[in-house]
Amino acid sequence: MSYQALYRVWRPQRFQDIAGQTAITQTLRNALIQEKTSHAYLFTGPRGTGKTSAAKIFAKAINCPNREDGEPCNVCEICTAITTGQLNDVIEIDAASNNGVEEIRDIRDKAKYAPTSADYKVYIIDEVHMLSTGAFNALLKTLEEPPENVIFILATTEPHKIPLTIISRTQRFDFKRISVRDICNRMEYILQQEKIAFEEDSLKVIARAAEGGMRDALSILDQAISFGDNLVTMEHAMAVTGSLTQERLIGYFKAIIQNDTEKGLSLVQEILAEGKDVARFVEDLILFSRDILVYQQAPQKADLLESAHIDDKFIELSQQVPVHTLYEVIATLNETQREMRLTSHADVYIEVATVKLTQFKSTAQATAVSNQMQPEQTVENAGSRMQELESELAQMKKKIQEVIANGAAQPAEKAKAKPKSPQKGAFKPNSAAIYKVLEVATKDDLVQLKDVWPDLLNMLSVTQRAVMKASTPVAASPNGLIVSFEYDILCQKATNDAELIEAVSEYLRRLIGHSPQMICVPAEQWPTIRNTYIKQNKDRLKAKKAAPAETSPKGNQKEESSAPEEVTGDWESLNQLIPSDEEDLEEKVDEKDDPLVSQAMQLFGSDIVEIKND
Structure with missing residues (x-):
């Protein structure tokens, strides 16, 4: 008989022969002993870690009439037929070359027939992640409601490519990489059985080169045996592995x-x-x-x-x-x-x-020099540093007393100070587009958007949700939406992300029936833009506010002095932008919306701050 590779000759035939997977093999053995086996299993893990071997051993054990302690006897007719691949009731399929819908349909149809000579019909599908989408769908129903006495064992190195609907219908076992020690123990046992001399250190070199795969380790060991003429030494292992x-x-x-x-x-x-x-x-x-x-x-x-x-x-x-x-x-x-x-x-x-x-x-030399510093120098430096800290503390106390003494004068000076100009490179929103939205903005649209805003964020992807998390709708019309962002960088990122803007528009269409276009504005710039719009359109806004009062209670038509037709925005939505009393509009904007005046009121209270117009 021709020579066979070691990994074929010494392929595990019992659960105890599988190296480094004690938790998995013990679980399968206990399931067989207690007769609590499942109808479908999923074996995942790197190459050469024992997935297919465990599947074949399980197929033998569940059909073996002489099973003992969950292990097959490997002597009876059924075990021998499975080992040699001659039992028709144990079907091993390579999904890489049989990945079509027709092959899976054929399996589904044949699975309905009872096993011929064994108790269970076992399908072992290797590299199952290679199946097409249609093949997975064809397999899905069979896994959910399999015929009696039929077991499916799926094996793969890439479980992330398998649909979750398949994974949820199987018992999953993750085969881990085999440790260097377990690989060495297995190789030592094989060499002893083959009566080949070896050096223990050489086995460690081979085990490290195998990177956790027993099949790779036995293949390298085969090369080392051939290189050293039935002798495995450290030098031979180094030469074969390139270490x-x-x-x-x-x-x-x-x-x-x-x-x-x-x-x-x-x-x-x-x-x-x-x-x-x-x-x-x-x-x-x-x-x-x-x-x-x-x-x-x-x-x-x-x-x-x-x-x-x-x-x-x-x-x-x-x-x-x-x-x-x-x-x-x-x-x-x-x-x-x-x-x-x-x-x-x-x-x-x-x-x-x-x-x-x-x-x-x-x-190290610099560290040694610092460690050899004289104690006197250390004490002297600590004393001088203490004096510097005490001097700084005294200066700070003096400044605090001056601030308290001149507390009444400083707020007035701050109120007259000019506002800081925006930093260079700051994000500049599209004011023209914002004004167009404000012209036709309605309160109902804004309330509707605020209600569905959490649902919209949940519909976005994780990356898009991270950008929109610190955002709030501040104005809305049927065709436009103004969103305020707490951070300029997120505002700019959202403005430049065409895919995000399109996603927001599409998801809003699903939620509210129409798709307004999103316009982004930084939160710190929104009050300024809002106030500018009020100042520029104060006459039209005042006219629109007065328009409802000029309408007769009997439902007559409006008088000639009503608001112009181009002012189409809903007054209720602009109520937050325009003062509701009868005082002069420009005076209210200058006084109430001035950021310095607002800051002074927050610091000292509205009953203390007195506003005087020049």
Whole structure:
């Protein structure tokens, strides 16, 4: 018989053979023992973590007549047929090549028939996220109300691509990446059964290169066995995985400590010339930095080290490298790792990182100098600083007394002061568009918008809702809407976001039946714009206010002195903008809406402040 790869020969046949997934395997075994199995399961997780193997073991266990403690016997006729893939009642489907609606409809139709030789018919659909939308819809009803004695097991590496309606009808099990220790234990068991000599440290190198996948680990182990002629050594594992020896890593860190850029670049060139993978090189450096940091902070936790071997050279290096240097190395290499993913010249980035790290200046000397400061100097500096603080406190008390003594004069001076001009670069709203809305604004439109405003915010996306959260409708007409924003930056962002303005208009159409166009204005500029509009249109607004009074109670037509036709705005909506008494309009605007006068009234009370017109 031809040679088979290790991952095929040593594929798990029992739940206890699956490495690193104890919680999942124990749950499935207990469900089988208690006969509380579900009709549909979803196995998710990275590649090579045991999803398909667990599905096949479950199919054997639920149909095995000699099941013991939730494990299949692997001896009976049914277990043997499932292992060899010859049992018609256990159907394994690759969704990557059978992702159409017709294939799923065929499964749905055949699932109605009872199993032929086993107790349960089991469908294992691998890479289920590759199914089309129509195929998912065809599978949905079958998952919701499956035929009797039919079990579906869905496996995928990308669960986020599966509709929530499918996930909610299954029991989901998330397979995690297998730890280095569990991978090493499994490989050690396999090598012992195969009677192949090995070095324990070499298994750690292979396990780290596998990145949590048992299938990848066994494939690399297969290569190492072939490379070393049935002998797995540290050197063989390094050569197969492209990893670096500890001597090379220590040499690189010594170049960083000694600020020897030339030596560091020479080491990089040697490593790259040997054909080492740059990404693996950076990964090894990060892990080695982590091991040094762990050993420095907790020497008794040597079992936590992933790649380092504790020998005299490693101990000496850990005593020489400052902690902040390790932080800098990890941060720089992590940034380099991100940049390398977007370029085809990864060697350039590792060379730049080497130059940066070898020129990193240690701050240990400055720290030592500060720690050696004489106690007399420290006491002297503290005393002088205390005197400065006492002097500043006395000056502050003096200023406070002057403010209290001249309290009556200062408000008057502030009231006469000119208002501050707006800062350069501040957002400038579209005043012309705002005036057009105010001309036809109505109170009913504004009240209606305020009522539905919370519903509108809930309909927006998360990003759009964050922009509109600090907004309030302040005026509205059938075709326009003025929204006040607390922050200028959000106001400008909303004005420039055409998609947001269109979304607001569309959602308002659904809520109130028409779609007014949104105009944004900063909250601090809205009173000024409102007052300017009142001053410019005071005659028309006064005429419109007087128009209802001139109408006869019998419903006769208006007299010739009624408001002009172009003033179409609803008076009730502008009642907040125009004073309701009979005093002169311009005088009320100047007095009541002046920001300085309002501030003075807030500070001292309206009964104390007296307003005099020049």
